[in-house]
Amino acid sequence: MRVSTGYGPRPASGGFEAASWYFNRISAIGLFFLVILHLIFNHVTTDVSCTSYQLIAIRYANPYWRVYDWLMLTLALLHGMNGLRVVVDDYVGTQVWRVRILWLLIMLTLVLFMIGTVTLITFQPVAGSLGPNCIK
Amino acid sequence: MYKGQSGMFAWLFHRIAGLGILLFLIIHIVDISLLGFGPAVYNEGIALFGTAILRLISLALIAAVFYHSLNGIRIMLIDFVPWCVRYQRSMFWAVMVLTILGFIPVAYFVIGPVFGLHTGNMGSGM
Numbered sequence: 001m002r003v004s005t006g007y008g009p010r011p012a013s014g015g016f017e018a019a020s021w022y023f024n025r026i027s028a029i030g031l032f033f034l035v036i037l038h039l040i041f042n043h044v045t046t047d048v049s050c051t052s053y054q055l056i057a058i059r060y061a062n063p064y065w066r067v068y069d070w071l072m073l074t075l076a077l078l079h080g081m082n083g084l085r086v087v088v089d090d091y092v093g094t095q096v097w098r099v100r101i102l103w104l105l106i107m108l109t110l111v112l113f114m115i116g117t118v119t120l121i122t123f124q125p126v127a128g129s130l131g132p133n134c135i136k
Numbered sequence: 137m138y139k140g141q142s143g144m145f146a147w148l149f150h151r152i153a154g155l156g157i158l159l160f161l162i163i164h165i166v167d168i169s170l171l172g173f174g175p176a177v178y179n180e181g182i183a184l185f186g187t188a189i190l191r192l193i194s195l196a197l198i199a200a201v202f203y204h205s206l207n208g209i210r211i212m213l214i215d216f217v218p219w220c221v222r223y224q225r226s227m228f229w230a231v232m233v234l235t236i237l238g239f240i241p242v243a244y245f246v247i248g249p250v251f252g253l254h255t256g257n258m259g260s261g262m
Contacts, residue, residue: 044245044257047245053175112165132179135186
């Protein structure tokens with residue numbers, strides 16, 4: 001007989017599902033602050049048309065901006081892809097297609113993560129013209 | 137099941153918003169990678185994001201981010217603070233109100249320039 005623990009429904013059997021359930025919630029805490037601040041810095045404190053190459057060159061001179069963006073990249077990708085995995089599990093009936101689509105998601109996650117990480121690590125502003133402050 | 141009441145819509149909007157944000161994230165990772173191609177190419181992409189139609193689409197994204205994050209907090213409260221589940225319905229309405237309250241000021245800055253409003257943030261920020 002299962003006695004109510006008083007807590008809500010959560011994966012009981014431990015393992016991958018439980019870990020991913022907790023991961024989405026824990027990553028959400030970090031993402032909440034990272035993403036809202038990101039929105040403010042790129043749309044409010046400066047207009048989006050002013051987030052030019054010039055601005056990025058100035059920002060990324062400070063490596064902690066890169067760390068900030070990389071943290072967002074990693075957490076958001078994993079959080080989102082985990083959520084997409086749940087959505088796929090909800091709607092894809094056949095086992096064969098489920099496996100194929102989930103492999104596709106894994107590949108997509110890896111590729112996007114690589115593109116993002118390489119961009120953040122290797123960005124060095126070009127020596128010549130950095131372009132205008134704001135793009136009209 | 138939630139039988140078509142606020143709980144079901146909370147879940148549905150959360151899912152739709154999440155998928156929308158993920159789709160944007162994929163596009164965003166690619167467009168930022170244009171940094172590797174130099175200022176001319178990258179700034180062209182930025183110019184695209186400054187156009188009216190894309191500012192409008194950005195509004196949808198911003199609403200999605202506010203809703204998804206606030207409802208996510210509601211979900212975590214329900215999951216981890218046992219007595220909160222009793223208030224799930226009022227928390228949903230709180231999420232809706234806070235989403236609108238958070239959305240309006242950001243939307244002003246994003247869509248203002250389209251209407252010629254001087255939003256005061258055209259100088260290079262940080």
